[in-house]
Amino acid sequence: VFDGTAEVHDEDEPLSPLSVYGQTKAAGDIAVAGCPRHYIMRSSWVIGEGRNFVKTMKGLSERVADPEDKLTQVTVVDDQLGRLTFTRDMAEAIFHVLGTHAPYGTYDCTGSGTVKSWADIARAVFEAANGNGDRVVPVSTADYYASAEGPVAPRPVHSALDLSKLEAAGFHMPDWEEELGEYIKTL
Template sequence: ACWAANAAGPALMARTCAEHGMTLVHVSSDYVFDGTVGNHPEGEPLSPLSVYGQSKAAGDLAVAGCPRHYVVRSSWVIGDGRNFVKTMRSLSDRVADASDALERVTVVDDQLGRLTFTDQMAEGILHLLGYRDGDVEPSAPAEYGTYNLTGSGPVESWAGIAARVFDLANGNGEAVEPVATAEYYASAEGPIAPRPAHSDLDLSKIAAAGFAPRDWTEELAEYMAAL
């Protein structure tokens, strides 16, 4: 199912778009890299660690066969559905509840990256397609190819982001206990999909194309206020 969704499906779409001269936008992931270096540029060789990452990398390669394509790489996506921020918000509420026995929450601190809010991803994709400043019709689209598109701002660990969420929710960021990935999964039953240690993506190419993603820390505060 993973390969059908992330590799075979995009390959079929790329072939169809190429046959009909259509533009294809494909959302990719930081999981196509192994995370051994920080601040990944678009041209870094693919080096996925997991089956999911391998399927996403295969999809990237397939989409690149379509002459008119944009591969848009994201990381740590936050939107309207279930996500990390909402989970941490609910755990912060539990810690703040005197009737709840939960006192501390362990979160990994050796995976680093930046959040991507879906509104910024949507705006960035529209910008690449040539829809700018409320255009009804596209103007000049950006050069086809691969673009990193995440929030701007500081690179942070999952534990650091969790502490920000806890502080914004209930002022109890000290309840977040940082832990190494290996220790976090030490008692897990069954295999654990390996994740890149460094997921921060270089944003200089999307900036050169005229789009400046918002600072994820500012968006996080607004997102939390809306919740």
């Protein structure tokens, strides 16, 4: 719902979506916020069951490690910055907010810890999976999509969310890098 110009976004930042996808999320925020008693949990870079970035990167790491496969490296965008949100952590935050009857409103809910790029995350996954993190080649978003046919939805440079309000409600999101290590072990 944000354009990514601020390095960290808080709940009070005016909505400024870059794409139709972002516009639909912002419209949902506006519709729900019209209710006197509501909760909105904002997340970014969500990882859980089903297809996701971490599973895709682990699979690519396996391919790069396979001498029979011709894939030798993977290019990943390095100028989009944020933190992963693991669905189990978000679920715990939701239950906490509901269970403690926290003040109604909007809460940012992503993993805590260091803000990193998609390439940084891919490198960590490759390293944990097969020790081949050096096979992740960072690339700018512009270069990554340079040969794309048709329009490409714009993505915010900065996707990190401020966790202060959630923490004031008594919930601390786990560090996403620690959660990533645990998550990779389950794959």
